Amino acid sequence: MIPSRLLILLALLLTTPLLLGGVEDVFSDRLPGLGALDLSGRTVADIALLLNVVLVIVAGVDVLISGSPDDIEVDREISEVLSVGTPNPSKILLRNKSRRPLKVLVHDDPGPLIETERMPQEVDLQPWKEAEVTYTVAPLKRGAAKLQAVHLRFPTVLGLWTRHQIRPLETAVRIYPDIRAVYRYELMASRNRLAEIGVRVMRMPGQGREFERLREYRYGDEIRQIDWKATSRQRQLITREFNVERNQNIVLMVDCGRFMRNETDGISYLDRALNSAIMLSYIALGQGDNVSLMAFSNRIERFIRPVRGKPGIQTILRSTYDIQASTKTADYSLALEYLSKVQRKRALVILITFVTDELQLRVIGESLQLRSLPYLPMCVLLQDVGLKEMADRIPDSDVEAFHTSAAAQILTGQAQEVATMRENGVLMVDTPPDLLTERLINEYLTIKMRNLM
Template sequence: MMPRLSLLYLFAAAMLPFALGTIWPAAGQAGVLICLLVFLFSLIDLVLTPSLLAIEVHREVNEVLSVGTTNRVKIWFNNRGDVPLKIHVHDEPPLPCQYTDLPFDIELFPNKHQYSIYHVEPHHRGKNRFRRVFLQMKSRFGLWTVYDERDIRQEIRIYPDIQAVRGVELLARRNRLAEAGIKMSRLRGRGTDFDRLREYRRGDEFRSIDWKATSRHQELISREYVVEKNQNIIFILDCGRSMCNADEGVTHFDRALNAAILLSYVALRQGDTVSLMACSSKVERWVPPIRGAGSIQKLIRQVYDLEPIYEASDYRLMSEQLQLRYRKRSLVVVLTHALDEVHLEYLGSALRMMRWPHLVLSAFLRNVPLENRMNSIPETDREAFQIAAAAEIVSSQTQQISALQKSGLLVLDTLPENLSVNLISRYLDIKARQLL
C-alpha cells in the first residue's frame, strides 16, 4: 500500500495550527489532536478497504502467437468478496512488443466472472513468456493505494505470421486467392491432367473450349485441367548478415521466412513436397521433405526460432549442401538480399552452380532505404550527389540481376513487403507453364 496525495494534503492541513503555536499555544495543542484524528481516520480507511486477495485472476492466451501481428489476450477476474471493487490492472506481456488497451480499469461485481481484453504485437520470434499481473485499487475513502501482484507465468511460442497462413487458407478454400494479390489466371486450364468441365470464363483460352459440350448446353463450356503434383520445392533461406536489414521494423529475414511458410502452404495444398535449408556460414537448419497440407504446422514448429546471424553467408556451401542432400530435380527457391555488386557477383556464381539438375528461382529483396533515397528530390548539392550515387548502385544491381536471368536463372526482384504475394504468383506461373 501507498499513501495518496489526498492523505498527504490532510496531514499538511492538520499541521497548519503548528504555525500559530508560537503566538497561540492552544493552536499547537489543537494541531496535535487534529493530526491524531487524521492518522486514526487513515487507519480506519485502511481497515475498511476490502482486500485484493479476494480477487481471482486468470489469463487466457494462445500458446502460439504471431510475430508482427495483433494477438488477443483475455484476463479473467472473479470477485469473491461482498462489495464491488474498481481496480486498475497491468500485465507483463512478452518483450519486445507493442500493446494496446493496457493498462485498463474494470469494476468487479461480487461473485461474478468478468474479463477484459487487450492486444499484443510481438516483435521477436522464439520462446517467450507472460509474467506478472499487477492489481491496484483505491481505499474506501481514497486515502491509500493498495497494490497486489499475481505471478501468472505462461510460456508461449512466437511463430512467424501464421495468421497470414490462415488467411491464405480461407481464401484458397473459397477459390479467392486473387483477393490477396496472387495472380491465378495463368494456372487455370494450363495443366495436363483433365479435371472437369465448367462454364466459360473471360480469359479462358479458346483451345480449352469443349465444342461438343458447348453444342449440348447451348453455352460455352471450357475444359479445366489440374497441374502436376508430387513435385519438389526446396527453400534455401539466407541467414547471413545481409538479411539483418530491416524495413519498417521487420527484418528481411522475417519477410523471407514468412514468404517461405506461405508458399509452402500453397505448395503442400497443390500436392507438392516441401523442404527447407537455412544457411549462414554453416547449415543452421535442415527440414527434410514433408508432404500434405497438414504438414505446414510441422514446418512452422521447426523454423519458428530461426534468427539471422551477423556473419557473411557462404553461398558456395549452400550449393554444395544442396547437391549432397537433394539430387532429384526440384524447384529451388533462394531467398536472399544482395548488399552490393561484389556480394551479388559472389552470390550469382553459387546460384549458377545450383542449376543442375534443379530449376532455380532466386528472390532478391530490394534495399528500400536506398530506393527511397534514389527517388527523393535533392535540395542541396550534397543530396544530389547522394541521390546520384544511390541511383548508380541500384542500376548496377539491376543489370547484374538481369544478367543472372539471361543465364537461365529465374529471378524475382521485389520489395520486401510484396515478397509473399509475388513469390506465390511466380510459383503458380511456373506450375502452369510446366517448367519443372
Template sequence: MRPGPLLLPALLLWALCGLAVVLELLPLHAWQWSGLAIAALALLDGWRLLRLPSPEVERELPDALALDVERSIALSLASPSHPLRLQVFDLHPGHWWSEGLPQTHRINAGRQLTLYYRLRPGERGDAVFAGTQLRLYSPWRLWRQSRMLGTARQVRVYPDFAPLTRFALFSADQASHLVGAHLKRRRGEGTDFNQMREYRVGDSLRQIDWKATARTRKLISREYQDERNQQVVMLLDTGRRMMAREGGLAHFDQILNAALVVSYLALRQGDAVGLMASGGASRWVPPQRGAAAIDVLLRASYDLQPQPVAIDYLQAATELSLRQRRRCLVMLVTNVRDEDIEELLLAVRLLQKRHLVCVASLREVELQQALAQPVRDLTDAVHAGAVARYLQQRSDAHERLRRQGVMVIDVASKDLPAALVERYLAVKRDGLL
C-alpha cells in the first residue's frame, strides 16, 4: 500500500502549519491537532482500502493470435458490493505493441465495466498473459494498493493466416493471381484426363477422341489437367541469416508466410505438402494432402524461430533424402552467399538424385538501395564498390546453381510468395515432376 494522490498534499499542508507555528502565526496545539486528524483519517482510509473486496476480472482472448495483426482485447470488471475507483493494467507480453493502457475508471456497486485496448503481437510462438494488475484507490484517495487478479493465460501466436482465409473464397488459379503470380495459360494439355468437350480452334489433333467423334458425328476433344497427387516439400532455413529484419518482420517470418501460401495453393491443386526446417530449430512434417493439412503445417511451424547458427546444407539434404523417399519438388528457401556455394552444390546434387530442386534466395533490399545512393567522396565509392562486388559474387553463385540444373529464384522478401507460387505452377504446367 502506497500514498495516494491526496495524502501527500495533506502532509504538505501539515508541514506548512508547522512553519506557521515556527513563525508564531499559529499556536502549537493547532499543529498537533491537525497532525492527529490527518493520521486518524489516513489510518481509517487505509483500513477501509484493505477491506475493499477485489473485483471480478475476465479477459476475452482467443487461443490463437496472428503475428503483427492488431486486435482488440476486452477486459470485464465487476464490483459485487462496493463502489471502486481503480487503474487497470493488463499484463500482456511486454515487448508487444499496445494502445489504450492503463485506464482509470470508477465502478459502481453491483455494476460491470468492460474496457478495451489494442494489441499487436510482435513474435510468433507461445506467449503468456500473466494476469491483470489493478491499482485500487481508497475511498478518500489517501492510499492506493496494487492487486494481481486473474489467472495466467497462454496463447499461441501463428503466422498471419489472413491471406489463407481470403484464398479460401477463390479457386486455386484465382488465388494465384491474388499473390501476384504471372501464369502462362494452357488449355487441355496436362497429363490427367479431366473431361470430354466439343472441339475448339487451337486444339491439337492428338486431343481429338475419334470414337466419341464417330458416335456424335462432330469433333470431340479430350481435355486434360495438370497431374495431381504429387508431393512438395518446403525446406526452410532457420539459421542466422533469417534473423535479419525488413519491413518490421524477420526474414524467417516472411519466408514462413510465403511457404504457407504456396502450401495452401498446392493442397488446393490436390498435391501433398510437407515441411522441413533446418539450420537452427529443426522440424519435419511429412507430406500430406487434404484441407486439414494446412492446419497441421500451421501448428507445426508457429513456434519456429531462427537461431544465430549457420545452416548445414549438406546435413539438411542428407536428412531430407532419408526421410523423403518418393520424388517431390523441394523448395529450399534461404539466402545464398558465395562462401556457401560449394557446400550448397553438394547438397543439391544429393537431392537431385531423386528430387526436383528449386532454391529461393532472398535478396537484401538494403543492398540495392545502398548501390543506388550517390557517390560523393572516397568513402562512398569504397562502400559502393564493396556492395557491387558482393552482389556480383552472389549472382555468380546463383549462376553456378543454374548450371547444375537447379531452378533459382532471386527475389526480395515481399515478392517471395508470388515467385514461389509462379514456379510451383510452372513445374506443374511443364510436367517436370
C-alpha cells in the first residue's frame, strides 16, 4: 500500500503548524518580539494536532472501506508459441469480485527476454463484472521463457492510498524463429504478389522429366516442348507438360559457431540463418521434397531426420527454437563426416555460414570436395556488413587508409576462394544478411527448375 500524493500533501500541510509551534517554543525566550507577535500560536498548533489525528483516522477508514487486490481475479491468455522479434497478441482477463467499482492500472511483467507494447493500461472494473486488456509482446531471443507476474494498482475510495500488488502468474512459452514469415509467404503466393518480398516467380511445370499432360501452347514455352504430332492433329500448337521432380532430398546445415553471434540491426546471424532455413523448409515441403536439418558448432548440436509434407514444418520448429550460438568455432569437417553417415542418398546440401577470412572458406571448400557421396553442395555465405562498409569507405587519415586497405584485402581473398569453390562444383550464394531468405528461396527454385538435383 502506497500513500497517494493527496495524503502526503495533507500530512505536510497539517504537520507544518506543529513544526512552527516547536520552533516558537525554542526561540521565544531568546526573541521576545516573536512571542509578542503570536496571539494564538498554541491554538493553531492544537487544531493542527487534532486535524492530524483526524487524518490518521480517515486514512485508516479509507483502507477499510476500499477494495483489496485479492478481490480481483487475474488470468492471462497467450499462445504457448511466440515468434521472436515480432509483436504477438496477448490478453489479461480481470474480474472484480467486490461490490465497489475499481479503476485498476494493469502491467504485465514478461521477464527480461520479452518486451511489451501498450502497457501499462487503465481499466474500469465494475462490481462483479469482467474486463480484458489486450496488448502485444515482442520476444527478444529464441528459447524457453516464462512470463512472470501481473502488477495491479488502484486508488482507494477517498484517494488517500494506492493499493499495489504483484500477482504471481507464471506462463511458460516457447519462443520460435519468426514463423510469421511463412504466413506472409503463403498470403503473397495466394495473391500472386511474391515479387513484393523479393521472390522470383518461376513457372515450374514443363521442366521436369515425367510426362503429365498435353495443353495448348503458351507464350514463352520452349520449342522443344512442342508435340508436333498432336499439333498436326489439333491444327494448333500443343505443348507437352511434365511434372516437376518431387520427393527429392534437401539437407540444411546451419552453422552455430561463435561467429554466428554477430548481429545486424539487432538480429544475430544465427537467427537470420534459422529464419531462412525454416522458410525454405516450408517451401520445399510444399514442393513435395524431403527436408532434414543439422545444427552444428564444434559438435553436432541437433539433427532432424527427413520430414515430408507441410505439417513437417512443426517438427522442424519444435526441434530448433532453442538452438543458441556456441562459444566454439564450427567444425565443418566433423559436420560433413556425420552427414555422410546419416544421409547416403542423393541430396541438395545447403550450408549456411559466416566466415571472417579466406582460410575458413578454404576449409569449407576442402570439406565439401572430399565427400564422395552423391551430394549437390551449396554454400550460403553471410556477408560481413561492417567489413564491406569499411572497404568501401573513403579514408580521411592514414589509420583509416590502413583499415580500408586491410578490409579490401580480406574481401579480395574471400572472393578468390568463392571463385575456386564455384570452379570445383560448389553452388555459391554470397548475400547480405537481410537478403538471405529471398536469395536462398530463389536459388532453390532455380535448382528445381533446372533439374540440378
